[in-house]
Amino acid sequence: MQRQLFHQIGLPTVGMILILSLAGCAPEADKPLEEVNYRLKWLYNISVVGDLYALDSGLFAKHGLAVNVKPGGPEKDAIKELELGHAQFGVASADQVIRAVSKGSPIVVIAQLFQTNPMHWIFRPDKTPLKTPQDLKGKTIGITHGGNDETIMRALLAKYGIQESAVTLFSVRYDYTPFYQGKVDLWPLYRNAQAPIIGVKLQKAGERFDLMDPSKMGIRFVANSVVTTRKMLEERRETVHRFIKALLQGWREALNPANKEKAIALVLKYNKETPEEIVRQQLPATRILMMPSADFEFGTIDAAAWQQTEEIMLAQKLIPVRVYVEKLLKPIGK
Amino acid sequence: MLHRRIYQFLMIYFTGFAALMLVKYSLDLSDYVIPGFSEIWSACRRYFGLYLLAVLNTLSIAILGHVLSICMATVVGIIGRLTIWIGSFIRVAAYNIQAYPIVAVAPIIFILLGDGLSSRLLIAAMICYFPLLLSIIGILSEPVSEIEHFFESTHRMKWQLQVKIRAFENIHKLMTVIVGSATLAMVGTIVAEFIAANAGIGYSIRIALYQSDLAKILVALFLIGICTSIYLVFLEWLGGIIKERIGSI
Structure with missing residues (x-):
C-alpha cells in the first residue's frame, strides 16, 4: 500500500522537483531574449560605433537582451519614442533632455556618451x-x-x-x-x-x-547621453542594468585601440557611404571626445557639466524654469 | 459668412487638432510630445505676429513663383502642343524632369544660387511648374474639331487663333489647374525654406523642429492654411471674373 502510494504520488513529485531544479540550472543562453528597442540620435556613423559593437559582438545577447538598434535622424526624437512606448532606451542630447523634462517628460539619464561636446x-x-x-x-x-x-x-x-x-x-x-x-x-x-x-x-x-x-x-554643454523613462528604471531595473552593462562594455571595447580594426570594419559594414580612410580618422577623434584618458570610466555622467548646460538654457530662456537637472541623472554603469 | 475654402480648412485643422489632443490625454503624454492647450495658446500669443509675417513672406514668394510658372507653362505649353518633334521633345522632357524629387535637386540649386530669394523662387516655381505645364500641354494639344474645322477649311487658321480657341473652350479646366497649382507653389516655397533658406515660415518651422516645439509648428500650420486658403479664394474670384468677361464676349 505504502509502495503503491509512493509510486502514485512520490515518484511524480520527485520527478517534478528534479525537472524544476534542472530548469533553474539551465544556461542563460537557453532563456528567450528580452526584446527592447534602442533609438539612436543619428544615422549609423562613427558616433554610434559602440552601440553597433555591442550589437554585433553579441554583448546584448550575452546579457539576455535582443536589442533593436534603430538609427536616428533629423526628424527622429528618441525621447518622444520612449514616451510613446516605441523604444525603451534612446540617445538624446542634454538640451533635448532638459527641454523635455521642463515640459513634463518622465525621462532619466543613465549614462553619458560624449564627455566633450563634439x-x-x-x-x-x-x-x-x-x-x-x-x-x-x-x-x-x-x-x-x-x-x-x-x-x-x-x-x-x-x-x-x-x-x-x-x-x-x-x-x-x-x-x-x-x-x-x-x-x-x-x-x-x-x-x-x-x-x-x-x-x-x-x-x-x-x-x-x-x-x-x-x-x-569654459562652455561645457553636454552632448549625447543614454536615456530611458523613470517608469522603466523603476519597474524593469534589472533590464536597465543589463542593457547599460552590455552597452558600456561595447563602447569600451570599440574605443579600445586594440580593437581598432574591428571597430572600423563595423562602421563600414553599417555605413557604406563613408570612405575607409575617413573612418580611420574619425575613430581616434571620437575616442578623445568620449575617453579623455585611458583609465576613464566610460559612461560617467558629468553632473557639473549638466548643471552648466541647464544654466545656459535658463539664461537663454530656452526653458522657462529650472528643472534641477541633477535629479534626472541616474548613473547605472558603476 | 466665411468662404467655403476657409471654413473647410478650419474644419480640417480643428479636427486634426482634436485628434492630437485626444491622443495626448488618452495616452497621458507630456507637453514635450504633444503640447497642451496652455502651451499652444502661449506660443500663439508669442509667435503669431512673427509667424504671420513669415507666412506672408513665404506667400509673396509663392505668388511670384506661381505667376512665373503660369507664364512659362503657357509659353512652353504653346510650343509643346505642336505635333512636330519639338513639341514631343518638350512633353517628354517635362515628364522626366518632374519625376526628380525636389529635395534632391534643391541642394544643387542652393549651392549655385545661394540661400536667398532666387533659390526659393526657383524651387517654388519648379514644384508647381511641371504639373501646370503638363496640364496646359494636354489642354492645348486637344483639338476643338467643330470650331477649328471651319477655320482650317477656309484657310484662316493661325496658331494664335488655335491657341485662343482651345484656351477659350477649356477655360474651366485651365482655371482649375491654375488654382490647384497655387497650393503646390506654397508647398514648394516652404520646402525650399525648410531645406536651406534664411527666411519664411519653412525656415521658422525648421527652427521649431530643432527645438522639438510642436506648439510653434501648430501655430505655423494654422497660419499657412489660412493664408493659402485666402490666396485660393482670391484666385477663384479672379477666375470667376475672367470667365464672366469671356462669356460676355
Whole structure:
C-alpha cells in the first residue's frame, strides 16, 4: 500500500522537483531574449560605433537582451519614442533632455556618451588667428539657428562679455560653400564625424585648418547621453542594468585601440557611404571626445557639466524654469 | 459668412487638432510630445505676429513663383502642343524632369544660387511648374474639331487663333489647374525654406523642429492654411471674373 502510494504520488513529485531544479540550472543562453528597442540620435556613423559593437559582438545577447538598434535622424526624437512606448532606451542630447523634462517628460539619464561636446568650429588659422575668445570680435561666425551650436556660441559670447553686435552671426546649413569661399570665418561642425571630411578637402586645397573647442573656453554643454523613462528604471531595473552593462562594455571595447580594426570594419559594414580612410580618422577623434584618458570610466555622467548646460538654457530662456537637472541623472554603469 | 475654402480648412485643422489632443490625454503624454492647450495658446500669443509675417513672406514668394510658372507653362505649353518633334521633345522632357524629387535637386540649386530669394523662387516655381505645364500641354494639344474645322477649311487658321480657341473652350479646366497649382507653389516655397533658406515660415518651422516645439509648428500650420486658403479664394474670384468677361464676349 505504502509502495503503491509512493509510486502514485512520490515518484511524480520527485520527478517534478528534479525537472524544476534542472530548469533553474539551465544556461542563460537557453532563456528567450528580452526584446527592447534602442533609438539612436543619428544615422549609423562613427558616433554610434559602440552601440553597433555591442550589437554585433553579441554583448546584448550575452546579457539576455535582443536589442533593436534603430538609427536616428533629423526628424527622429528618441525621447518622444520612449514616451510613446516605441523604444525603451534612446540617445538624446542634454538640451533635448532638459527641454523635455521642463515640459513634463518622465525621462532619466543613465549614462553619458560624449564627455566633450563634439560641436566645434573649424577655422583657417592663417586667415583667422584665434588665440583668445576676444579674437572672435569682428569675425563672421556660422551658427544653425535653433541648433545646439547657436546656444553654445551665444553662451560663449556672453561668458566673455562679447556683444553680439561685435560679431556677425551667419546662418548655416549643410552646404559649406560660404566657408570654402571665405565668406564665413568659423563654421560649426562635429569634431569627430565632419572635421576629418572637411579637413581633407581643405588640405587638398592647400589650406591649413584648426578647430575651436568651446569646452576649452569654459562652455561645457553636454552632448549625447543614454536615456530611458523613470517608469522603466523603476519597474524593469534589472533590464536597465543589463542593457547599460552590455552597452558600456561595447563602447569600451570599440574605443579600445586594440580593437581598432574591428571597430572600423563595423562602421563600414553599417555605413557604406563613408570612405575607409575617413573612418580611420574619425575613430581616434571620437575616442578623445568620449575617453579623455585611458583609465576613464566610460559612461560617467558629468553632473557639473549638466548643471552648466541647464544654466545656459535658463539664461537663454530656452526653458522657462529650472528643472534641477541633477535629479534626472541616474548613473547605472558603476 | 466665411468662404467655403476657409471654413473647410478650419474644419480640417480643428479636427486634426482634436485628434492630437485626444491622443495626448488618452495616452497621458507630456507637453514635450504633444503640447497642451496652455502651451499652444502661449506660443500663439508669442509667435503669431512673427509667424504671420513669415507666412506672408513665404506667400509673396509663392505668388511670384506661381505667376512665373503660369507664364512659362503657357509659353512652353504653346510650343509643346505642336505635333512636330519639338513639341514631343518638350512633353517628354517635362515628364522626366518632374519625376526628380525636389529635395534632391534643391541642394544643387542652393549651392549655385545661394540661400536667398532666387533659390526659393526657383524651387517654388519648379514644384508647381511641371504639373501646370503638363496640364496646359494636354489642354492645348486637344483639338476643338467643330470650331477649328471651319477655320482650317477656309484657310484662316493661325496658331494664335488655335491657341485662343482651345484656351477659350477649356477655360474651366485651365482655371482649375491654375488654382490647384497655387497650393503646390506654397508647398514648394516652404520646402525650399525648410531645406536651406534664411527666411519664411519653412525656415521658422525648421527652427521649431530643432527645438522639438510642436506648439510653434501648430501655430505655423494654422497660419499657412489660412493664408493659402485666402490666396485660393482670391484666385477663384479672379477666375470667376475672367470667365464672366469671356462669356460676355
